[in-house]
Amino acid sequence: MAIIPDTKDWTWVLRRPCPDCGFDTSAFPREQVAPMILANAAAWRDVLTGQPGVSVRPAPDRWSPLEYGCHVRDVLRLYDFRLQLMLAEDDPLFPNWDQDETAVAERYGEQDPLVVADELSSAARPISDRFAAVAGDQWQRTGARSDGACFTVETFARYLIHYPIHHFYDVTGATGRTL
Ligand SMILES: [Zn+2]
Numbered sequence: 404m405a406i407i408p409d410t411k412d413w414t415w416v417l418r419r420p421c422p423d424c425g426f427d428t429s430a431f432p433r434e435q436v437a438p439m440i441l442a443n444a445a446a447w448r449d450v451l452t453g454q455p456g457v458s459v460r461p462a463p464d465r466w467s468p469l470e471y472g473c474h475v476r477d478v479l480r481l482y483d484f485r486l487q488l489m490l491a492e493d494d495p496l497f498p499n500w501d502q503d504e505t506a507v508a509e510r511y512g513e514q515d516p517l518v519v520a521d522e523l524s525s526a527a528r529p530i531s532d533r534f535a536a537v538a539g540d541q542w543q544r545t546g547a548r549s550d551g552a553c554f555t556v557e558t559f560a561r562y563l564i565h566y567p568i569h570h571f572y573d574v575t576g577a578t579g580r581t582l
Pocket of ligand 1: 421422423424425426565568569
């Protein structure tokens with residue numbers, strides 16, 4: 404069985420705690436998003452470098468820790484690009500991104516976990532720095548996804564940080580509160 408494409412709209416995580424990973428984006432201080440990105444990236448490094456069988460899928464239709472690590476790395480890169488757009492342009496429309504197509508095209512399951520660990524750390528730093536530098540009215544700058552979902556920099560920050568925390572839960576069972 405192949406991976407079933409994820410077409411769910413995850414913007415509900417801005418309105419209520421996630422029933423899976425337990426993370427409550429609305430209660431999380433926006434100023435903590437930047438340091439949390441780095442703390443989470445460090446935790447991913449431990450996952451990607453510390454386990455044998457990191458490339459093994461727990462079930463045929465579930466990504467391996469390696470595949471999730473690749474996904475988190477690419478989300479961090481993509482969201483840093485989108486954040487730059489929001490800060491530089493007025494209400495930009497983000498170019499579309501198909502995460503499941505990317506996973507297949509980039510052969511996530513065949514990548515080197517040690518390289519992915521380095522790349523994930525490298526991807527975390529610039530977006531963390533960029534969020535750390537957001538100030539004042541910049542939190543209210545806007546942008547929109549191609550499916551019509553609208554964000555401010557603040558909701559975008561909250562939405563983004565749920566991704567790596569949720570996927571860390573997917574591979575370790577650890578919740579956002581215990582990261
Ligand atoms: Zn979650």
